[in-house]
Amino acid sequence: MIGIFDSGIGGLTVARAVMELFPHLNICYFGDTARTPYGTKSKDTVTRYAVENTRFLLDQGAKIIVVACNTASAVAVPTLRERFDVPIFEVISPAVDMALSLAKAKRIGVIGTRGTINSGIYERLIKERDPERKVFSEPCPLLVSLVEEGWLKKPETRMIVKKYLHPLKAQQIQSLILGCTHYPIIKQLIARKIGKRVKIVDSSEAVSVSLKRYLDDNPRVMDGLSKGGESVFHVSDVTAQFAKTAQLILNRRVDLQHATPLEC
Amino acid sequence: MIGIFDSGIGGLTVARAVMELFPHLNICYFGDTARTPYGTKSKDTVTRYAVENTRFLLDQGAKIIVVACNTASAVAVPTLRERFDVPIFEVISPAVDMALSLAKAKRIGVIGTRGTINSGIYERLIKERDPERKVFSEPCPLLVSLVEEGWLKKPETRMIVKKYLHPLKAQQIQSLILGCTHYPIIKQLIARKIGKRVKIVDSSEAVSVSLKRYLDDNPRVMDGLSKGGESVFHVSDVTAQFAKTAQLILNRRVDLQHATPLEC
Numbered sequence: 001m002i003g004i005f006d007s008g009i010g011g012l013t014v015a016r017a018v019m020e021l022f023p024h025l026n027i028c029y030f031g032d033t034a035r036t037p038y039g040t041k042s043k044d045t046v047t048r049y050a051v052e053n054t055r056f057l058l059d060q061g062a063k064i065i066v067v068a069c070n071t072a073s074a075v076a077v078p079t080l081r082e083r084f085d086v087p088i089f090e091v092i093s094p095a096v097d098m099a100l101s102l103a104k105a106k107r108i109g110v111i112g113t114r115g116t117i118n119s120g121i122y123e124r125l126i127k128e129r130d131p132e133r134k135v136f137s138e139p140c141p142l143l144v145s146l147v148e149e150g151w152l153k154k155p156e157t158r159m160i161v162k163k164y165l166h167p168l169k170a171q172q173i174q175s176l177i178l179g180c181t182h183y184p185i186i187k188q189l190i191a192r193k194i195g196k197r198v199k200i201v202d203s204s205e206a207v208s209v210s211l212k213r214y215l216d217d218n219p220r221v222m223d224g225l226s227k228g229g230e231s232v233f234h235v236s237d238v239t240a241q242f243a244k245t246a247q248l249i250l251n252r253r254v255d256l257q258h259a260t261p262l263e264c
Numbered sequence: 265m266i267g268i269f270d271s272g273i274g275g276l277t278v279a280r281a282v283m284e285l286f287p288h289l290n291i292c293y294f295g296d297t298a299r300t301p302y303g304t305k306s307k308d309t310v311t312r313y314a315v316e317n318t319r320f321l322l323d324q325g326a327k328i329i330v331v332a333c334n335t336a337s338a339v340a341v342p343t344l345r346e347r348f349d350v351p352i353f354e355v356i357s358p359a360v361d362m363a364l365s366l367a368k369a370k371r372i373g374v375i376g377t378r379g380t381i382n383s384g385i386y387e388r389l390i391k392e393r394d395p396e397r398k399v400f401s402e403p404c405p406l407l408v409s410l411v412e413e414g415w416l417k418k419p420e421t422r423m424i425v426k427k428y429l430h431p432l433k434a435q436q437i438q439s440l441i442l443g444c445t446h447y448p449i450i451k452q453l454i455a456r457k458i459g460k461r462v463k464i465v466d467s468s469e470a471v472s473v474s475l476k477r478y479l480d481d482n483p484r485v486m487d488g489l490s491k492g493g494e495s496v497f498h499v500s501d502v503t504a505q506f507a508k509t510a511q512l513i514l515n516r517r518v519d520l521q522h523a524t525p526l527e528c
Binding site: 033034035036040041042044045114141142145146148149151155156159160163236237238239241 | 297298299300304305306308309378405406409410412413415419420423424427500501502503505
């Protein structure tokens with residue numbers, strides 16, 4: 001099956017995108033709700049958590065790992081690839097590819113958690129592939145909490161989104177990468193505040209497209225994956241609020257199963 | 265020495281209050297920044313973390329434990345008292361005592377994280393001791409993130425505080441318990457929004473007063489504590505932002521030492 005992990009519930013936006021593209025594949029999701037969020041934590045701590053989560057998914061029978069969390073994608077993927085001998089997908093390169101494919105968008109904005117933005121990974125990857133592009137990044141640390149609270153349409157959320165996007169608007173960006181799995185949930189609000197002319201790049205969509213390309217090119221891997229369209233959702237902590245947010249994202253009732261990955 | 269733990273950095277408001285009352289005592293602080301926050305997590309998970317943190321502080325030589333975190337105080341203290349044979353102080357009963365000592369305040373408001381408010385502990389303790397009092401509780405989950413971001417004076421923070429306090433104001437409360445260690449940092453803002461007539465009960469002050477009473481009554485325990493006024497601050501994850509918030513609370517540069525409590 002395909003294993004997907006995230007720091008919490010937000011990564012279900014990635015699971016949703018993957019399930020839409022591959023309705024017949026089995027998916028095993030792990031959300032580290034007992035230690036969420038990752039975006040405010042250090043590289044060492046996030047890497048340790050990512051290793052534990054990956055090991056858990058492999059123990060469940062995953063043959064491919066998707067790191068749905070942008071912060072873990074930004075800081076932990078080299079370690080995961082070193083330690084584990086399965087394909088590891090992350091959400092950053094696919095979003096960068098998608099942003100670069102918009103040839104006219106020379107001024108690219110990126111929003112994410114403090115951990116993701118401080119890593120500088122989006123800027124580095126974009127510049128490596130096309131030095132002509134200009135990249136403008138803004139950390140938006142409060143958006144995760146606002147989304148997890150379900151404050152999707154409150155005036156305070158609108159004000160905070162506007163405040164965070166203001167410097168990017170001033171830089172007249174032409175595309176905007178949503179560098180956090182929580183942001184697709186308020187994509188319409190973000191699109192409205194940044195302006196119609198700015199193309200939105202959604203990393204959860206981008207990673208599922210990249211996974212599709214990989215499986216189309218590697219039919220033997222595809223053949224080895226279990227089918228049936230069954231999804232299992234594990235979380236390291238279960239609360240009513242987590243269940244509510246999960247339902248909000250997947251648009252259906254979700255049975256969250258409690259699981260604790262072994263500590264390294 | 266006195267061991268104090270919290271889910272993160274907010275508990276430094278308790279450490280500050282204790283250090284002000286006992287400038288000569290040695291203090292060992294542990295902030296679980298690698299797993300912060302606790303307020304959104306379940307009772308089982310928070311209890312497991314509290315046991316690990318207590319064990320860590322005892323290993324460092326603590327003879328008294330102060331649970332600075334309201335969520336852990338609300339859900340984990342019976343387990344800690346069962347497992348560990350040292351005095352365990354928590355921040356809830358002292359705040360309740362202080363609120364009840366304001367004899368004219370019959371209508372008491374309580375604000376805290378979702379975990380603390382859902383536990384119903386403030387209401388239960390107040391009603392047990394004085395069934396005549398009315399208690400009105402409101403979870404304010406976003407305030408922790410706003411404080412940790414240092415958004416202490418932003419208009420968005422003012423709006424959100426006003427929104428959270430609105431139902432309590434409508435109930436014409438006469439005192440307000442700050443049931444989260446982060447809230448003393450925005451005490452003035454809270455006081456302004458709830459109105460001058462409402463007495464604010466600060467649980468970090470309340471617990472240090474209760475600790476003082478205990479040590480005055482138990483001079484042998486006091487004699488057994490190491491002196492010198494030295495404080496050590498351990499955290500399970502170190503980032504620049506945590507260091508900044510710590511400095512903001514203690515009003516001086518703080519050397520945060522990295523430590524990982526053993527998992528149960």
